[in-house]
Amino acid sequence: MDVRRSRDIDTPIEELIEKASKGDKDAFGVIFKKYYSRIHRYLTHYLMDHGIAEDAAVEVFIQAYRNLQGYDERGKFTGWLYKIATNCARKAYNSRKKERAMLTSMDRPVDEETGATLHSMIGDDSYRPDGLVEKEDLKEYLYELIRRLDKKYGEALLLCDVQGLSYAEASEVLDISENTLGVRLSRAREALYKLIERARKGSL
Amino acid sequence: MTRSYSGNDMEKRLRGLLRDDSPDIAPDDRVWDKFSRRLADVSQTPSPDRGNHGLYFAAALALVIGVALYLLVTPARPHVSNAKGTVKIFDSSANRWYFAGEGYPGLGEGDIIKTFDDGECDLVSDGKYYMRLRSGSELLIKELPSKIFRSEIKYVMDKGDVLTYFRKVLPIHDKMSLETGSALVSVVGTDFMVKSAPSMANTWVGVLTGAVRIDGKDIDGRIKKDGGILVNPGEKVVIDKGKNPPEPSRMLGGEIADMSELYGMGNKEQVALIISGGTERVKEMLEMPIVYISDKSSSALIREMGKILGELKEAFVEGRKDKYLSNIASFEAFLDEHPDPKYDVILRLFIGAYYEKIGEHAKSIAVFGDISRKHPDSALLSLADCAIAVIFEGPLADPDKARELYRKILEKYPDSPEAEYARLRLVR
Structure with missing residues (x-):
């Protein structure tokens, strides 16, 4: 069966896991198809490198397949996958941490036509979701800034504010309590604002 | 294009912007090839035979315990x-x-x-x-x-x-x-x-x-x-x-x-409140207690604790009350999340003292009071109770309440340094 064209994408995840854990690689291919995109996006935001994130995402699924028989947390598959992804991302991140982070300036025009800067765009009503191109650029700048935060704050922001995981899911992934996660998120947002402020003043 | 906006607006917009709402896209052929090649070479980690699971576990545990005991x-x-x-x-x-x-x-x-x-x-x-x-x-x-x-x-x-x-x-x-x-x-x-x-x-x-x-x-x-x-x-x-x-x-x-210096000797997971054993130790503790946390600790929890405490002290030195209060709250949350009977009392004494240091008397009393509820058998209860009495006597200017508390200390902990302190205060 060519999994790429398979319609099994609608098969319940528990069923796919059951089959894959018995060695059915096609079933696992469907899982890959189903979850690759969001794991890849998470890793891209984390590592800020599309190519490295791609390799890391494949690695996440290979590790998941290897350990599928040990997976017994019914209903928490997404969280389990994010946990593996977070570990892979940390490893990849650490191996690259000597590389200098790409610098950006909030005063650098994001929208060439209007000359708008990142800071002005965040507070500007005219940037509606229909302005997709501009907004995507803006997102990228913000993700770059998140990467410059302390890793534990960056992870909390990426999982909750970017990927949209619930507190319960994200705290499971990070192995911390929801209370601690709440504290981290609040600090992370505060730190992000500070970065934006610094960038606006041109000191970043 | 300058516009005014409030902090809340900013937060909402920022969170809206951060959310990754891109649609899921199936992996392209190149990624599929990469994945398929890797998957073809992989076999799953075999799960342990369920029937012998307990036996394997017991054997492994016995081996680990044996080696650990020997060492x-x-x-x-x-x-x-x-x-x-x-x-x-x-x-x-x-x-x-x-x-x-x-x-x-x-x-x-x-x-x-x-x-x-x-x-x-x-x-x-x-x-x-x-x-x-x-x-x-x-x-x-x-x-x-x-x-x-x-x-x-x-x-x-x-x-x-x-x-x-x-x-x-x-x-x-x-x-x-x-x-x-x-x-x-x-x-x-x-x-x-x-x-x-x-x-x-x-x-x-x-x-x-x-x-x-x-x-x-x-x-x-x-x-x-x-x-x-x-x-x-x-x-x-x-x-x-x-x-x-x-x-x-x-x-x-x-x-x-x-x-x-004994606290720094050895690779111990050491957390200690350094105060003397004298009658005035309650005052010493309320002044500015020192918590020693071994930087040689192998425990991630202890290291995390050290980090939070470091931030707390930094906020105090910077004189930033808001940051300070938020750090103390994080520290309390951390203790609630990782209760350790070995360190809990001394760290809560520390928190109570630090609240008091910035004039948060009610919070300080609440933390000290909590110690007797959470650790009714602790040898340091006299210190916590006496700290409350000192706060009533001094900053809260309520001598009647302070006297009542000092008398209780005399009854409950007659041999403690705090009883001696209470006796002296009652005489005055």
């Missing part, structure tokens, strides 16, 4: 480290003296470690005990454990000062003693200091944690069979040669401070 109960032979100034080692098997660091062939029974007036060194048996010999000390290794069944460690010190941290794992099995000219100091547990006068006329012993047993010596140097005493944490005793040890007395703040 724990058989201390490594000691070695000298951190030698500063002149430190010499007598190798009894070769009958010659070496300078520390000169490459002596390892320590054994009969060897002597001698620190001169400018010298100091540590004697370390990894994971088991650490002894710090201050200048002018001479220590003889009388007996070392070589087998699992003979585990007594015996040292003899004719003169000098030695700080000792001993990690007691098995109460019956682990024995260590230090003999001086006038006493035999036997370890019951953990941290203590022994000072032996050069004339061997007397021996000073102070205990920081755990306890030690002290036996006196007769005038001929034989250990007396009767009259031994137990010295508990915060206590000291001076034993004169030829006499039985007297009743221990409480150590003074300066004496405790003199021993505080």
Whole structure:
């Protein structure tokens, strides 16, 4: 069966896991198809490198397949996958941490036509979701800034504010309590604002 | 294009912008090829045979426990480290003296470690005990454990000062003693200091944690069979040669401070509140307590705790009350999340004191009050209760309430330093 064209994408995840854990690689291919995109996006935001994130995402699924028989947390598959992804991302991140982070300036025009800067765009009503191109650029700048935060704050922001995981899911992934996660998120947002402020003043 | 906007608007917009709402896209052919190639070579980690799962687990556990016990109960032979100034080692098997660091062939029974007036060194048996010999000390290794069944460690010190941290794992099995000219100091547990006068006329012993047993010596140097005493944490005793040890007395703040380097000795997961054992310790604690957290700790939790405390202190130094309060709240949340009976009380005392330091009296009282609810058997309850009384007496200017609380302290903890403090306050 060519999994790429398979319609099994609608098969319940528990069923796919059951089959894959018995060695059915096609079933696992469907899982890959189903979850690759969001794991890849998470890793891209984390590592800020599309190519490295791609390799890391494949690695996440290979590790998941290897350990599928040990997976017994019914209903928490997404969280389990994010946990593996977070570990892979940390490893990849650490191996690259000597590389200098790409610098950006909030005063650098994001929208060439209007000359708008990142800071002005965040507070500007005219940037509606229909302005997709501009907004995507803006997102990228913000993700770059998140990467410059302390890793534990960056992870909390990426999982909750970017990927949209619930507190319960994200705290499971990070192995911390929801209370601690709440504290981290609040600090992370505060730190992000500070970065934006610094960038606006041109000191970043 | 300048617009005004509030912080809340900003937060909403920012969160809206951060959300990754891109649609899921199936991996392209290149990624599929990569994935398929990798997957083809992979086999799954076999799950353990469910039927034998318990058996495997039990066997593995027994093996781990066996190895751990062996390692724990058989201390490594000691070695000298951190030698500063002149430190010499007598190798009894070769009958010659070496300078520390000169490459002596390892320590054994009969060897002597001698620190001169400018010298100091540590004697370390990894994971088991650490002894710090201050200048002018001479220590003889009388007996070392070589087998699992003979585990007594015996040292003899004719003169000098030695700080000792001993990690007691098995109460019956682990024995260590230090003999001086006038006493035999036997370890019951953990941290203590022994000072032996050069004339061997007397021996000073102070205990920081755990306890030690002290036996006196007769005038001929034989250990007396009767009259031994137990010295508990915060206590000291001076034993004169030829006499039985007297009743221990409480150590003074300066004496405790003199021993505080014990907290940094060894690879212990150490969290300690450093205060003296005197009557005024409640005031000392409310002033600015010091919490010592070992930076050698292998525990991620302890390291995390150290980090949060570091931020808290930083906020205090910067004078930023908002940051300070948010850090204390995080620290409390951390303690709630990782309750550890070993450290919980001292860390909550610390938090209470830090709230008080910035005038958050109600919060401070709540934290101190919580200690008796959470740890009704703690030996430090008198300190927590007394701190509340001090706050009512001082900052809250409620002498009636303070008197009531002091009286309760006298009833509940009559032998504590706080009872003495309460007595003094009630007289005034």
